[in-house]
Amino acid sequence: MQQMKQGSSAGAEPPTDRAADRVVAVLERRIYSGELHDGQMFPSEREIIGEFSVSRTVAREAVKILVGRGLLEDRPRHRPIVRKPGYGTVTNVLGGLVQHLIGQPGGVGQIFEVRIFVEAGLVRLAATDATKDDIRHLREALNRNWDCIEDSEAFYESDKDFHAVFYTIPGNPVFPAIHHSFCDWLDGHWRMMPRLPERNRRNFEAHESILNAILERDPDQAERLLRSHLNDAWLQVKDTFKDL
Structure with a gap:
């Protein structure tokens, strides 16, 4: 029974916060490196889901974290905009x-x-x-x-x-x-x-x-x-x- 339980969860997505942190770490590096540059439209939820194989909930949580860190400008009903990190x-x-x-x-x-x-x-x-x-x-x-x-x-x-x-x-x-x-x-x-x-x-x-x-x-x-x-x-x- 124990083996069956382990096997059934092996392919499950990590908890939302851990999965979002993994996505954030990658996207944050792209913003700091300039790969995602200031003023650029941020990838859509669908693009994040497809690239990282995560749920919509995880994609939204990752965006929320990046907005909270001042790296994205949130725009209701529109995709966020990348903001160049600075002292501000x-x-x-x-x-x-x-x-x-x-x-x-x-x-x-x-x-x-x-x-x-x-x-x-x-x-x-x-x-x-x-x-x-x-x-x-x-x-x-x-x-x-x-x-x-x-x-x-x-x-x-x-x-x-x-x-x-x-x-x-x-x-x-x-x-x-x-x-x-x-x-x-x-x-x-x-x-x-x-x-x-x-x-x-x-x-x-x-x-x-x-x-x-x-x-x-x-x-x-x-x-x-x-x-x-x-x-x-x-x-x-x-x-x-x-x-x-």
Whole structure:
């Protein structure tokens, strides 16, 4: 009886998760190698089933895993699109976990603490290593700040642009991806915060002071002003959302 039982299961498909992992491993290698390139339509379920001799359930699970890893762009009622792995892929995958954290008491504050820590280091670097081009980009962003003071929606975008410059100064593509993620993760709360021209003006003046410290090549002063500015920004949000 035992022999019959073993024989009857010998050709059975492995459990769905194990079978999907086998399919994912192959397709993931093809994406990373460029065999499946950015923007290319991903193989259909039928093609996956035929190549790997798996069920439709396994094929769908494999696609779901690759979407979760940021390697495919899911499109309802259409085949997924291959997305080239990059630094943004990591932060996109983390996005779901971060959104869960933000939904917890104190979660937004914890994410903002990380932002302050990162920008404090970046502004110190700006004060010592910023090039003429970096300074020009900061001035241009500050000028947009000034032009948008009466338009709070536009000021918010110019505010993000000013801070984004700091993330480009190290010349490391990881940092701009991090800034993009911070903006995505915190955007909902920031947009709900009341914005008045007077508050915009205060933020502009803080940006101007930070830039002046950078121009004076004073990293301690630049960091102090940056921390003061972001702590003030946090209080503006915290006063609005009592459950943060």
